[in-house]
Amino acid sequence: MPSLPSLGGLRGRSPDRPAVPVPVPLSAYVVDCGVYVDGARLPGRWSHSAAVEEVRGRGEGFVWIGLHEPDAEQIEGVAETFGLHELAVEDAVHAHQRPKLERYDDTLFMVLKTVRYIQNSSPDTANEIVESGEIMVFLGRDFVVTVRHGNHSGLAAVRHELEAEPERMKVGPAAVLYSIADHVVDTYLDVTDHIEQDIDQMEALVFQPRSRVSADQIYLMKREVLELRRAVMPLAVPLRRLAEGYTPMIPEQVRSYFRDVDDHLTQVSERVSNFDELLTTLVNAVLAKITLQQNMDMRKLASWVAIISVPTMVVGVYGMNFDHMPELHWKYGYPMVISVILVVCLTLYRIFRRNEWL
Numbered sequence: 001m002p003s004l005p006s007l008g009g010l011r012g013r014s015p016d017r018p019a020v021p022v023p024v025p026l027s028a029y030v031v032d033c034g035v036y037v038d039g040a041r042l043p044g045r046w047s048h049s050a051a052v053e054e055v056r057g058r059g060e061g062f063v064w065i066g067l068h069e070p071d072a073e074q075i076e077g078v079a080e081t082f083g084l085h086e087l088a089v090e091d092a093v094h095a096h097q098r099p100k101l102e103r104y105d106d107t108l109f110m111v112l113k114t115v116r117y118i119q120n121s122s123p124d125t126a127n128e129i130v131e132s133g134e135i136m137v138f139l140g141r142d143f144v145v146t147v148r149h150g151n152h153s154g155l156a157a158v159r160h161e162l163e164a165e166p167e168r169m170k171v172g173p174a175a176v177l178y179s180i181a182d183h184v185v186d187t188y189l190d191v192t193d194h195i196e197q198d199i200d201q202m203e204a205l206v207f208q209p210r211s212r213v214s215a216d217q218i219y220l221m222k223r224e225v226l227e228l229r230r231a232v233m234p235l236a237v238p239l240r241r242l243a244e245g246y247t248p249m250i251p252e253q254v255r256s257y258f259r260d261v262d263d264h265l266t267q268v269s270e271r272v273s274n275f276d277e278l279l280t281t282l283v284n285a286v287l288a289k290i291t292l293q294q295n296m297d298m299r300k301l302a303s304w305v306a307i308i309s310v311p312t313m314v315v316g317v318y319g320m321n322f323d324h325m326p327e328l329h330w331k332y333g334y335p336m337v338i339s340v341i342l343v344v345c346l347t348l349y350r351i352f353r354r355n356e357w358l
Contacts, residue, residue, distance in 0.1 A: 029070040037061035039166030101238035113231030116152040129224040303352040
């Protein structure tokens, strides 16, 4: 009887042969690719190579291509077409970068951290408040390449807004960079508004009488604020450099807009610093409240121990079974001892109660 082919043979490979990764086309990572001439988007679907040829053949306009979490192999073709520096490309692929601005010959590379507020029913039950992502922007004379990491950092709204205002798009790639920075900083403002509401609610819970607020939740909120701070604070220097004429690729008419974005970022930075200080105060308040509660519990325990020690001592003495003890053979000895125990215990209880130990 002939042997049946193995499952590996049916699949075209032996079972012990490692699987060959299936190549993924670049189009799977491209969110959108547009060609803009005289502020208007040209119709049709474009590949990155055809878009560059069209723009450079015309001698005017620019290309804006958006990528979402590409790998090193897929971004290689884009890097060769636009002449992107290998160090910047490596940063764009691996992400987890601090906000920064770098210049490679005639190309700018800017990293911006994006944040998103996660809605929770209550700040004292939240596990996560701020989700972060990244946007990398390559800016050249006739192109803008955006690389996004994170599902919340979409730029479709920014693109649609710019396409609806051809006068802004006429400025060129610098207008796109400004709009992206403005969009990111506006999300910072929205997130700080939500966090401020959460902190106000947490503050009300902390100082509410007989409330039970865990310090762990405040530490969680403080951690999330620190994550927001890591996104906001390092961005101040890159924005200031763009506003002060760091490169001729940013025309004078756009620099004033970057100064406006820098002003908004300053407002966010001040609010985040205030959040950090306020949360530190709330942590100290919660710890003081816990210490006070522990002291109250210890006073209650000490009071009950003092009350219980009276019958324990008396019963312990009379439980030693000596023959010659006062009132041992007296008819009213037992009721007398019980009465004394009750009177002493009630007296101690009233004293502790009056002193607010019980």
